[in-house]
Amino acid sequence: MRSVCARRGALRSGQCYNARQDWRVAVGTKQQILKAIKELPEDAGVEDALDRLYLLYKVERGLQQADSGELLSQEEVRLRMAKWLK
Numbered sequence: 001m002r003s004v005c006a007r008r009g010a011l012r013s014g015q016c017y018n019a020r021q022d023w024r025v026a027v028g029t030k031q032q033i034l035k036a037i038k039e040l041p042e043d044a045g046v047e048d049a050l051d052r053l054y055l056l057y058k059v060e061r062g063l064q065q066a067d068s069g070e071l072l073s074q075e076e077v078r079l080r081m082a083k084w085l086k
Contacts, residue, residue, distance in 0.1 A: 032056070 036052050065071075072080075 033053060036056055037049055040048060040052060
């Protein structure tokens with residue numbers, strides 16, 4: 001995983017942060033949900049909010065799986081996709 005030093009002043013101070021963990025560590029789950037909702041456009045509906053929250057949940061779950069070593073090889077993905085596309 002690559003560290004990112006993009007936060008304001010991080011390059012000058014030499015402090016880097018892990019971009020993958022930034023979302024998880026910065027705030028708790030309730031705050032993450034509120035942040036995601038606040039970032040929606042003004043004309044967003046309930047379905048838009050649910051779609052966004054579900055996407056964030058799936059991304060978080062995937063990152064946790066990757067961190068714990070639950071990965072698929074490219075060949076395994078190809079085999080699974082071939083079955084789905086039949």
